[in-house]
Structure formats: structure tokens, C-alpha cells
Amino acid sequence: MKLTHFNYRDGGLRIENAAAADLARRFGTPLYVYSRQSLRDAFSRVKGAFSEASTTVCYSVKSCGNLSILKLLREAGAGFDIVSGGELYRVIKAGGDPRKIVFAGVAKSDDEIAKALEHDILMLNVESEAELDNIQAVAASMGRVAPVALRLNPDVDGKTHAKTTTGKKENKFGIDLANASRLVRNIAEQPNIRLLGVDAHIGSPINDVVPYRQAMERIAAFIRDHRSPRAVLEYLNIGGGYGSLYRNERVPDFADYAAVIVPHVKATGCKLIVEPGRSIAANSAALLTRVLYVKDNGFKHFTIVDAGMNDLIRPAMYDSYHFCWPAEYDGIPPSPLFDSPGATGYFQREEEEAGIVGNQALRNIDAEGLILTDVVGPICESSDYFAKGRRIPVPERGNLMAVFSAGAYGFSMSSNYNARPRPAEVLVEGDDARVIRERERYEDLVAGESGS
Numbered sequence: 001m002k003l004t005h006f007n008y009r010d011g012g013l014r015i016e017n018a019a020a021a022d023l024a025r026r027f028g029t030p031l032y033v034y035s036r037q038s039l040r041d042a043f044s045r046v047k048g049a050f051s052e053a054s055t056t057v058c059y060s061v062k063s064c065g066n067l068s069i070l071k072l073l074r075e076a077g078a079g080f081d082i083v084s085g086g087e088l089y090r091v092i093k094a095g096g097d098p099r100k101i102v103f104a105g106v107a108k109s110d111d112e113i114a115k116a117l118e119h120d121i122l123m124l125n126v127e128s129e130a131e132l133d134n135i136q137a138v139a140a141s142m143g144r145v146a147p148v149a150l151r152l153n154p155d156v157d158g159k160t161h162a163k164t165t166t167g168k169k170e171n172k173f174g175i176d177l178a179n180a181s182r183l184v185r186n187i188a189e190q191p192n193i194r195l196l197g198v199d200a201h202i203g204s205p206i207n208d209v210v211p212y213r214q215a216m217e218r219i220a221a222f223i224r225d226h227r228s229p230r231a232v233l234e235y236l237n238i239g240g241g242y243g244s245l246y247r248n249e250r251v252p253d254f255a256d257y258a259a260v261i262v263p264h265v266k267a268t269g270c271k272l273i274v275e276p277g278r279s280i281a282a283n284s285a286a287l288l289t290r291v292l293y294v295k296d297n298g299f300k301h302f303t304i305v306d307a308g309m310n311d312l313i314r315p316a317m318y319d320s321y322h323f324c325w326p327a328e329y330d331g332i333p334p335s336p337l338f339d340s341p342g343a344t345g346y347f348q349r350e351e352e353e354a355g356i357v358g359n360q361a362l363r364n365i366d367a368e369g370l371i372l373t374d375v376v377g378p379i380c381e382s383s384d385y386f387a388k389g390r391r392i393p394v395p396e397r398g399n400l401m402a403v404f405s406a407g408a409y410g411f412s413m414s415s416n417y418n419a420r421p422r423p424a425e426v427l428v429e430g431d432d433a434r435v436i437r438e439r440e441r442y443e444d445l446v447a448g449e450s451g452s
């Protein structure tokens with residue numbers, strides 16, 4: 001799926017109708033810029049794709065949890081998938097409906113469980129027998145009944161990065177089917193638990209429908225085998241993990257995922273919950289950053305920008321690919337994100353050149369004016385980079401660069417490492433741009449610390 005509200009026209013990148021160069025001048029860099037219409041469109045595409053089942057779309061807050069973004073998705077009809085008490089706080093602040101909140105995560109504290117019960121959320125997804133026992137205890141102490149789903153570990157291979165696969169038996173997530181079976185049978189001994197359903201989340205991103213089909217077969221069979229008056233199992237939650245285009249990979253549409261999920265849900269008669277995060281947020285934002293310095297050590301060329309891994313950690317953490325291109329550029333960048341004719345050749349060449357970046361011949365500026373470079377940040381770590389061995393138009397100090405597909409696990413994973421204030425976030429709607437999170441100041445870095 002190409003970018004829909006990010007276009008190059010009139011000499012540069014526009015996010016909806018706002019020129020990236022203007023935004024960078026007005027709000028400074030590094031800067032996260034979100035398109036409201038992209039977020040809305042992505043949400044309505046998921047909703048539409050799963051509309052054949054009775055579906056609640058619970059947006060995954062951890063992918064990108066700014067209050068304004070939660071609010072606009074809430075207005076579009078979203079429920080929320082949370083993984084902490086802090087995310088519950090965010091969703092409630094954004095006016096989210098507690099009856100559409102599901103709470104996942106392998107280790108909910110007593111306080112988090114109590115807060116979830118106080119807010120009367122839809123359900124807690126339980127990830128172990130010990131956690132189930134503790135939810136029973138907390139609910140009993142409050143005189144309440146906790147609505148829960150059992151998170152199954154269906155032991156399927158999502159074939160994604162080792163750090164983001166969650167549905168295999170060696171992963172810490174969920175309960176294996178044999179133990180889940182025993183827990184369902186014993187649930188009658190837990191008077192303060194009401195078992196509403198089962199859930200799974202097999203990893204992210206999963207650019208293939210086959211793991212979902214395998215997981216659904218196992219989950220649907222589990223539901224058929226374990227339904228009883230004490231275990232109504234009316235909800236089937238298949239989690240998130242749907243892909244988003246970063247480079248030139250093949251990403252299924254929501255409709256493709258729905259085609260392998262919905263028939264199994266219908267056969268069980270369950271209500272469906274899906275928890276997309278990345279597939280809504282990733283291509284709804286770019287990170288704008290300015291070139292501070294250009295450096296050539298005779299072996300390699302570096303483009304040093306003012307954003308760092310503290311602002312966007314995905315390349316360092318997951319070896320992930322983000323398309324990077326100058327924001328001021330006359331033409332259409334060679335990427336499938338822009339559906340441009342030059343994309344195929346660009347990526348073919350990139351693959352051919354991968355691993356031979358030290359070759360002197362490759363370092364010359366080519367006929368199209370592109371130079372082979374590493375786009376890196378200012379942080380004191382070699383893993384602080386956005387692109388390695390990448391061809392971009394010859395950069396100069398002061399140029400504005402866009403790091404695309406930065407909306408999911410971008411700002412939400414940012415930190416203050418190297419005592420760097422986190423960037424501002426801006427939400428664009430048409431011509432209009434407003435700050436939805438202010439750039440942090442140095443005072444924010446020491447807030448709460450003693451010692452001054």
C-alpha cells in the first residue's frame with residue numbers, strides 16, 4: 001500500500017497540503033509529522049475489511065499513543081488494546097470507551113489489574129496460570145468478577161524478526177494449548193473470573209496470511225472443544241501484526257488477512273477482536289530531520305542528521321528499513337511508497353550493492369546524482385543509524401531529510417538517551433498543522449530528579 005497523503009509536488013514533500021520544509025521551519029527538527037487523513041483512512045480500511053464479522057477494532061496503543069491520535073481514532077469508532085496501566089490512563093484521558101478496552105501483557109501488576117477492574121474494561125487477556133490466579137485474588141478482594149480471555153500460544157511461526165515473533169512455544173507469550181485446556185476446565189473453581197474468550201497475537205509484522213490461517217484453525221478448534229456454560233468463549237481476538245509497506249516487500253491487504261480470519265470466526269459464532277497498531281500508524285507519519293554534517297573518511301560517506309536512535313530506535317533494535325529521502329526534491333522518489341517508476345531499478349541496485357559499500361567505485365556520484373551513504377544520528381553508538389549503504393541525492397549541511405514510515409514504534413519507543421529532549425509531534429489536517437506534543441526542553445530532562 002503506497003503512501004496516500006504524503007506526496008512530492010511543487011519542489012518537495014507535502015504531508016496532506018502542508019509543505020514539510022515549512023513545518024520544519026515552524027516547529028524545528030527532529031519532528032514527527034502525522035497525517036490525520038492517513039490515520040483515518042487506515043482505520044476505516046481495517047474496519048471495512050473485517051465488517052463481515054461482528055468486529056471490534058482495538059487499536060494497539062503501544063504502536064503510537066499520543067492523546068490526539070487516540071482521540072481521533074476513538075472518534076472513528078476504535079476500541080483500544082493496552083499493555084500497561086499507563087496506556088489505560090492514556091486511553092481514559094483520550095475519552096476512550098472502557099467497554100472497548102482489552103488489556104494484554106505478560107505481567108500485569110496488582111495495581112494494574114485493580115485499575116482495569118475499576119474502569120470496568122471489556123476484558124483482561126491472561127497470559128499464565130499464575131496471572132489467572134492473581135486476577136482471581138485481586139477481583140475477590142474488590143468483590144468484583146474479572147472478565148478475561150486466555151491468551152493462547154498457538155505455536156505458529158510468523159516468520160518475522162526474532163525480536164518481534166510472539167506466537168512460538170519458545171516465546172514468553174500466552175499459554176500453550178494443553179495448559180489452556182486444563183485452565184478452562186478448572187475455571188469453575190475461580191468464582192471471581194468470567195471467561196469470555198480466547199486471544200492470540202502471533203508477532204509483527206507478519207507479511208503473510210498463512211500463519212494467521214494456522215493460528216485460526218487451532219484457536220477455532222480450541223473454542224469448539226472447550227465451550228461450556230462456565231466458559232462461554234464468545235470472543236475470539238486474533239491480535240495485530242498486520243504488515244505495512246516499508247521498502248519493496250509484499251504486504252497483504254487487510255482484505256487478504258480478513259479472508260483467512262473471518263470464515264473461522266463465523267464458524268465459531270464468536271465476536272471478533274483485531275488489534276492493529278503498525279498497519280494503522282506506520283505510514284501515517286514521517287520523521288523530519290536536518291543534515292548537520294557530511295563526512296567522508298575515504299572509505300565511506302556519512303550523512304549525519306539531527307535525529308538519533310533515541311528518536312527512532314527501529315533500525316538499531318530490529319534492523320528495520322526506513323526509506324530516507326530529501327524533503328526538498330523536484331521529482332518523485334524511487335520507492336514503492338510513492339508508486340514511482342524508478343522504484344524497481346533503485347531497489348534492484350540496492351540489493352546488488354549491499355555488502356560491498358567499501359568499494360571505491362561505488363562511492364562515486366552516479367549519473368542520476370546519487371551518492372552511496374549511511375544516514376546516521378549524533379548518538380554515541382554505532383547502532384545509531386537510519387539507513388546504511390543507501391543512494392540518495394548528494395546531501396549538504398542544512399538539507400531536510402524525511403525518514404518515512406515512522407509512525408508506528410517511532411515516537412512511542414523514543415527515549416532521552418544521551419540527555420536528548422524528545423522531538424515535537426505535529427498533526428496535519430489539510431493545510432493546517434498543530435503541535436500535539438511539544439518538543440521537550442532541558443528542564444523536562446531533569447524533572448523529578450533531586451540534586452539541583
Ligand SMILES: *Cc1c(COP(=O)(O)O)cnc(C)c1O
Binds near residue numbers: 240408
Ligand atoms: C503489539 C501488540 C499488538 C499490535 O501489533 P501491530 O504489529 O502493531 O499491529 C496487538 N496485540 C498485542 C497483544 C500486542 O502486544
